[in-house]
Amino acid sequence: MKRAGFTTRWLPMLLLLPQLAIITIFFYWPAAHAVQSSFFLQDPFGFGATFVGFDNYTDLAASSEYLKIARFTLLFTLLVTFFSLALALLLAVKADNVIRGAKTYRTLLMWVYAVAPPVAGFIGLIMFNQSWGPLTEAARAIGWDFKLGVNFTDTAAAMVLVSVWKQVPVNFIFFLSGLQSIPKAVREAALIDNGSATSRFWGVTFPLLAPTGFFLLIVNITYALFDTFGIVDTMVKGEPGNNPMTLVYKVYVDGFRGNDLGGSSAQSVVLMVLVLALTVFQFRLIDRRIHYT
């Protein structure tokens, strides 16, 4: 609040009203509803619900399928986060070096940001088309009989690749603007101090980029957990079966298709706790350097 603010009473309430009304109806109500129904066993045909306490949660913990999906999600998140950060950092460092064509490179490297995840998944399906997909043919050329949608590992690999492709631009934008905000004086001092480009990078640039990197780490984990929904849904063509899927997709499959509202809600609550933990972790560590995206 500003010191020299206005003192009108009704106006600020009126201004806040739309925001508060929308978040109450479409945020707090559903969130509370999820917590509540996670303690009930819903009749699939809508005839009431029975209170079952923590049964939905213990069922989850005992379900080998759920644990398998959780393990896959963890691996998927690790791979997507690592490759999209590493690739983006490499490209940002190079783009920061060049003077000629810098803007062209930036444009070419960031446009994918605006591609919707399911469209990215669709492009993945085209690239890995079973009979003529260019990437399927490339895999065949090195003796890898790539079968998207049939072989679990192949489908998972394609999902990781598409997710990385979609995420590199976001990381690239942040790394590049992080690099460009390093003061000239620091760069010059580093040049005088240190002959080798590699040691300059690890000794000076990398530590200065660390806050950006840490922020991006959280963003990427959140991306891999939630925003890849569209990629997963398109690439498994809506047929979960034996295909790899992430925890969020499982919430959707169980709740919307399987009508297991209690189980799905319990899964939602588990994810909510996970996100809250990530956020607390983020605030603890980056302190005041908060980015709201």
Next chain:
Amino acid sequence: MTDVLQQAPAIPAPRRRGFRLGRVVDHAVLILGALFMLVPLLVVLQTTTTSDLDTIKHGPQLVIGDQMGANFKSAMFKASGFSGENTGVSMLANSLILGLGFALGKILIGMMAAYALVYFRLRFATFAFWLIFTTLLLPLEVRILPSYEIAQKLGLLNSYTGLIVPLIASATATFFFRQFFRSVPEELVEAARIDGAGPVKFFIDILIPLSQTMIAAMFIIMFVFGWNQYLWPTMITTDESMYTLVRGIKQLTQDLEGTNIPEYGRANMLALIAILPPVLVVIFFQSWFVKGLTDSDK
């Protein structure tokens, strides 16, 4: 990562004459990166110019075909689905309504709330702040089912209100504007008060013009975000005439299965149309866009 980064050879800084291997490596890496991003788009683009039979027989080739017009026509005007109301034109219109409605709604509501939080002495300001702040923590995906049930209870299925308003229920725009308003010098509001301007006049005549760049940046980011929504439109619109392009993608992938001659040209053309508007917006407004995305900690 280490290995690749170390490929850049150590050049002593002062002696930069003759053949610069470092430069060449820089450009080579960037060109490879650009190709990694671009090739999938080129493959999609090529299939939109080819007849479906050619695509099925040979896959994407290096030649540009002459079927682009035909594929464009069938993508935009050919009805599909069960109802026959689902054409490219109707999906494009729905995507535009969602993108624009979401961006405008979010900016309007966000600015109003941010103005109230920054410029007024409110007893419950801290409480309101935390209420709004919490919405940044939980993405829609984790509360998707109960959100759907509530939208259903309120009779919002298959309506533009149901499509747009629940998506606005997170306060990203409020926070961007709150950060921005806090960076506006306090003398301005003092001067306005001395001049006898009320809060409404100050907001409309001074604060909104000052925020123009910020509003533009927000608009671009939010438009792209709204246009690209998938999960919520998938759940809330079952009526095919309400499909957005991104929502229609799922239909497309299912249409490609089990048909004698899958319409790759038409499907890829629709995917291209779904990609173009947000990508063009991002390319044309990149400096604003990058500023809006990264300058949030003022």
